[in-house]
Structures are given as C-alpha cells and as structure tokens.
Amino acid sequence: MSEGTSQEQSRLWRILRTTKQMCYDRGYELTEEECNISLADFKLQYVDESGAPQRTRMAFTARPTPEMLKKYTPLPRPGNPEPSADIGIIHVEFASEPSIGIKHLKAFAQLLHEKNYHTGMYVTQAAPTSSALKIIPSILPTVMEIFREEDLLVNISRHELVPKHTLLSPEDKKRLLERYRLKETQLPRIRMDDPMARYLGLKRGQVVKIIRKSETAGRYASYRWVV
Amino acid sequence: MAFKVPVKSILKQPGPRPDEAEAKSARDQKNYTLALQHARKIQAQKDWQIRIVNAIQVLLDYPTTSHQTGDEVDASKFIVLIQPFQPSDLDALIEERVVDGKCGWPLCSNEPRSVSLGKDAEWKVGKFKMGFCSNACAKKMAFVKTQLSEIPVWERDPGISISITLPDVVGVVAPVTKDDSSVPNGNYDVANAIHELALERGEKATSFRPNQVMLDQIVEKAGVVHKPLSGVHGADVSSTAIEGYEPRVKTKVGFVDEDEEGSEDGD
Missing domain, CATH: 3.90.940.20 (RPB5-like RNA polymerase subunit)
Structure with a gap:
C-alpha cells in the first residue's frame, strides 16, 4: 500500500471519529465503541479492496437520546401547553466530490426532506460555492450544517x-x-x-x-x- | 384649632394623563409602521436573492439543446434571466457551472479548461479564463458582464430596465487574428493608417472639428506696442541702468539741501 492511501485512510478515520464524537457530545444515541473506533476496524469497514476509503459508506444516522429531547423541549406557553422537542434524527453524509455546488446541496436537501430527517450534516472536502450556501436558510425548519473535512481532523473540544x-x-x-x-x-x-x-x-x-x-x-x- | 386641612398627596397621580397616553399610542403607531416598512424592505431583498439563486440554477442546465452554441430561445431566456444580476452574480454562475463541469458561458455545452487542462489550467490561461472552454467564450461572458448594473436589483429604479445585448447578435467577438492587422498589404496607404491610428486613440471622424483647429497665422487680441526700455533721458538703455532702472545720481546740490534741512531741525 502506498504512502498516500494510508495517509488518506487515517485522515478519514480521524474525520469520522470526530464527527461521531461531535454527535455523541450533542446528545445523539451512539455507543462508546462507535465514537472511538480503531484504525484497524475503520479499515475493515470502510476501505475497499484497492485501499481507497469509501466516503459514501461512512454516512450514518443517529436518534436523539431522551435527555437530549428534554433539553430541546421549549417551555410550555398558554397557547402551546405541550410543546414537542425541537430536535430529531440527524443524518451525516460525507461528500465524495472534491467541489460542492448548488446541485449537490439541493440533492442532499431533497434526501433530508424525503426521509424526514430533522438535521443534516454534510462533510465536504472543499468549501461549497457561495450561491450553494444560500439555499441552506431556504429549507428551514430542516437544519443543514456544513463542515469542512480539515476542520474535523482534530476534535477541538478535547x-x-x-x-x-x-x-x-x-x-x-x-x-x-x-x-x-x-x-x-x-x-x-x-x-x-x-x-x-x-x-x-x-x-x-x-x-x-x-x-x-x-x-x-x-x-x-x-x-x-x-x- | 379643630378644623381639618384636606389632605393632598404630593406623590404623582397614578396613570398617565389622557394626552400623554394619546402621544404614546401615536408614537407606538409611528414606530410600528417604521419597523414594518424596514421589514418589508429586507423581505423584498431576500426575495430577490432567492430569485437570483433560482435563475442561477436554471442557467446551470443551459444550453437546453445539444447544439454547441445555444439556439435563439435559450439566448433570449438567458437575457431575461440575468436582468436582475450584478456582475458578482455572474461570477457565481460561472463558478457553479465549472463545478458542474460545463463551460462558464451558458450557451456553450463544452467542458471548461479547468477540467480539460487539469490542474495546470490556472497558470496556463488565468483564473477567469479557466472557467471557459475557449477564449471566445470568456470574451462573450466578459462582454455581457460589463453590461450588467453594479446596483443591486432591489435598489434599482423600477422604471429603468437595462438592455443586454449578446455578443453574437452584435458580432463583437468576430475572430480577428493578430496577423491580419500587423501585416501591411499592397495598397497600404498612409492616410488609411493615420485614420486607423486616430480610431485607435478613440478619435472619431465626427469628433474632428476643423473650425477649432489652430491656424498658422497668429492674431493677437490686443496690439502690443514694443517700447524700448526708457532710460533717464528717453534714449536707449544706458550702461549704468540696473534692470532698466537708472539710479539717481546724488548731486552736490542735493547734499547741500539736506544739510540745510538738518540745520533747520537743529534750530
């Protein structure tokens, strides 16, 4: 295996680990093992025969824990005595295209809408174009968050x-x-x-x-x- | 001593006086309308921005036909769609099309040079041109870009619409190679060359007004009579003159006069 592919593997391993830890810290249902996956396990699960890690296989969804639901439930008001929690299932996807335009984000928004996910997280290799970012507020109340891969190499909260x-x-x-x-x-x-x-x-x-x-x-x- | 003084509170009476309440409600009403006006303005701005993003999305799929240069329908739709654009929005459109693997000129379906040339594209052809399949397409886009207004659409005067012409219609981007202009042919003539140079400088035939050209004979407005520098005696400049001024010679008479004055003072 060449130097480049093993570097790419450990890079993506770190990114996936940080992403899962982030979801765990927010209060989504994930196990400890999932959040601290070892490089060997990562290679087993997400790397194909040629040694290239598959970003599409890394996508995952997580449900919020009861504590998280409680944290996100707004206070009851006279007009709304039984408010429901303002949080739901999160779906995380890793973009395999090097550059992201309107079409990619539109497709992701469409997926979130179809599967009825509350939050979508899109991890991209490069920053999306400026006009692509403009569609994020247009799909509210569905939340779309964009993260760059390089921002997730290290878990900043640690x-x-x-x-x-x-x-x-x-x-x-x-x-x-x-x-x-x-x-x-x-x-x-x-x-x-x-x-x-x-x-x-x-x-x-x-x-x-x-x-x-x-x-x-x-x-x-x-x-x-x-x- | 048994009479009572009526008690009067020195505290402020609770509740505002009617005129105060009225003023307050008027002020509130005014603030409300003001806030509403600003909110409407911001909403209009947001609506326009969404419309521009939608237009970019539509233009992403251009040309709709498989012709290399889009047909008339596409061209006319393109003009309508980019009416509200600022030049920066056109840059965003080029960026989007390049991400999508298409030439930045919406009526061309070739792939941009950033794809065909790979990573070398930026230093080979430059940042702007690498988003197009050829220099001709880049020129066409630049031609359209200069016609767009810098003013954002929500601040424009609604009565004035900008007219955008496509380069194909005007024939601006006619393929002119450098060799044509530089090699002189047989009937090369100096007058023509001078005329061409004048055009190059931006002088048009109509801008040349012969009435205002300087004539060779000079007419002074007021006649100036040349006077020789006058010496003391009205003759030519004497050798003792300093810059035309003849210092007065102190005569003995002068000295005598001064002495006399001085003696008078002394008395």
Missing part, C-alpha cells in the same frame, strides 16, 4: 485550552435569568459561527454554560447567549 461547554435547557435558562435577575440580552454572548458553537450545533437564543479552571476559585462558570 483540546486543553478549550473549556467545557454545555447547553442549558430552556428551563435551566429561565432559572439562571431569574437567579441573577437578568434579561438574556444582559448576558455575555457567543457567536453562532464560533467553532465550539458549531460543534454543539447551537442556535440563536440558546445559552451555554462554560466551565473553566480557575487558579483562585478552582472552577469558574460563565454563561453565554448565542447570537
């Missing part, structure tokens, strides 16, 4: 300088705001395109709790409002 981010449920958020007598606009903010916000798939209006190590206090928690 880096020692990245503090722990946890999403607050609407109930927790309400309690926090009451406890500190705040309006949500008075919280510090985090951008939606922040790498950790993208990792957790945060949406506008949610609040994340960020727990840092502190020399003086041991642990220090801060809260950020997603904008």
Whole structure:
C-alpha cells in the first residue's frame, strides 16, 4: 500500500471519529465503541479492496437520546401547553466530490426532506460555492450544517485550552435569568459561527454554560447567549 | 384649632394623563409602521436573492439543446434571466457551472479548461479564463458582464430596465487574428493608417472639428506696442541702468539741501 492511501485512510478515520464524537457530545444515541473506533476496524469497514476509503459508506444516522429531547423541549406557553422537542434524527453524509455546488446541496436537501430527517450534516472536502450556501436558510425548519473535512481532523473540544461547554435547557435558562435577575440580552454572548458553537450545533437564543479552571476559585462558570 | 386641612398627596397621580397616553399610542403607531416598512424592505431583498439563486440554477442546465452554441430561445431566456444580476452574480454562475463541469458561458455545452487542462489550467490561461472552454467564450461572458448594473436589483429604479445585448447578435467577438492587422498589404496607404491610428486613440471622424483647429497665422487680441526700455533721458538703455532702472545720481546740490534741512531741525 502506498504512502498516500494510508495517509488518506487515517485522515478519514480521524474525520469520522470526530464527527461521531461531535454527535455523541450533542446528545445523539451512539455507543462508546462507535465514537472511538480503531484504525484497524475503520479499515475493515470502510476501505475497499484497492485501499481507497469509501466516503459514501461512512454516512450514518443517529436518534436523539431522551435527555437530549428534554433539553430541546421549549417551555410550555398558554397557547402551546405541550410543546414537542425541537430536535430529531440527524443524518451525516460525507461528500465524495472534491467541489460542492448548488446541485449537490439541493440533492442532499431533497434526501433530508424525503426521509424526514430533522438535521443534516454534510462533510465536504472543499468549501461549497457561495450561491450553494444560500439555499441552506431556504429549507428551514430542516437544519443543514456544513463542515469542512480539515476542520474535523482534530476534535477541538478535547483540546486543553478549550473549556467545557454545555447547553442549558430552556428551563435551566429561565432559572439562571431569574437567579441573577437578568434579561438574556444582559448576558455575555457567543457567536453562532464560533467553532465550539458549531460543534454543539447551537442556535440563536440558546445559552451555554462554560466551565473553566480557575487558579483562585478552582472552577469558574460563565454563561453565554448565542447570537 | 379643630378644623381639618384636606389632605393632598404630593406623590404623582397614578396613570398617565389622557394626552400623554394619546402621544404614546401615536408614537407606538409611528414606530410600528417604521419597523414594518424596514421589514418589508429586507423581505423584498431576500426575495430577490432567492430569485437570483433560482435563475442561477436554471442557467446551470443551459444550453437546453445539444447544439454547441445555444439556439435563439435559450439566448433570449438567458437575457431575461440575468436582468436582475450584478456582475458578482455572474461570477457565481460561472463558478457553479465549472463545478458542474460545463463551460462558464451558458450557451456553450463544452467542458471548461479547468477540467480539460487539469490542474495546470490556472497558470496556463488565468483564473477567469479557466472557467471557459475557449477564449471566445470568456470574451462573450466578459462582454455581457460589463453590461450588467453594479446596483443591486432591489435598489434599482423600477422604471429603468437595462438592455443586454449578446455578443453574437452584435458580432463583437468576430475572430480577428493578430496577423491580419500587423501585416501591411499592397495598397497600404498612409492616410488609411493615420485614420486607423486616430480610431485607435478613440478619435472619431465626427469628433474632428476643423473650425477649432489652430491656424498658422497668429492674431493677437490686443496690439502690443514694443517700447524700448526708457532710460533717464528717453534714449536707449544706458550702461549704468540696473534692470532698466537708472539710479539717481546724488548731486552736490542735493547734499547741500539736506544739510540745510538738518540745520533747520537743529534750530
């Protein structure tokens, strides 16, 4: 086997592992073994006879866990006493084409629509064209997230300088705001395109709790409002 | 001492006075209409953007027929579809078509040079031209691109529509090779050459107005009479003059005069 193919294999192995860990951290149903698949197992499952890894075989779907469903359920309102969770099945696909245009994203959107997936994640080798990205808001409420392969080579949440981010449920958020007598606009903010916000798939209006190590206090928690 | 003073509160009376309430509702109404107006503007902008993306999608599948240069119907539809485009939208269209493996010119079904030449395309033919199958197609697209308005469609005056002409209709991209113009033939004539050069400079035959050309005889507007530099005695310049000025000679008489004045002062 040549140097290039083995490099490509380990590259895709890392990407798949990070993607699965990301879904696990968001709260989807995945097993530990799946998230920490070994390179040998990866080769067995996803590499064909010629040694080239098959991106189409790497696609997977995952259901949200009950805890995740609870976290994403909005607070009951007078008009809507029994709100349903704003989350569902995620479908992850890895693009085998080197460049992505409108047609590819349209086809992926069509697939999400047909299979009734709530969220779609598309991992591409190069950035899609600018006009292709314009169709992402047009398919709401279906969520489509685009990740570049090179952004998933390393799991950024495991880096020692990245503090722990946890999403607050609407109930927790309400309690926090009451406890500190705040309006949500008075919280510090985090951008939606922040790498950790993208990792957790945060949406506008949610609040994340960020727990840092502190020399003086041991642990220090801060809260950020997603904008 | 037993009479009571009626108690009057010094606090503000609860509830706004009627005129205040009225002013507030008027202000709210004004703010509401303002917000609504802005929201409509943004919505219109979004609608246009979606329309442009849809137009790009339609143009991705062009040409609809298998002819190398699309037929008349495609051409006229193409003109209609790119009406709302800005030049940058046309760039997006080229990018999309290249991703799809088609020449950037929507009426051509060949594959672009970025595909046919492979990775060398960028330094061989340049970034813009590598999205086309040939230089002719790149020229055609550039010709159309210059006709598009830089102003986004939602800010344009709806009364004014831009007219776009295709290069095939005008015949701008006629295949002119360099050899034709550089090699002089038998009846090569200087007047023709000068005329061509003038055209090259951007001078047209109509722009040449003989009335305004400078004549060879010069007519001064006011007659200037030449005067010799006047010396003290009205003669030619003397050798003692400094830049035409003759310093006055201090005579003995002058000195005497001054002395006399001084003596007067002293008195």
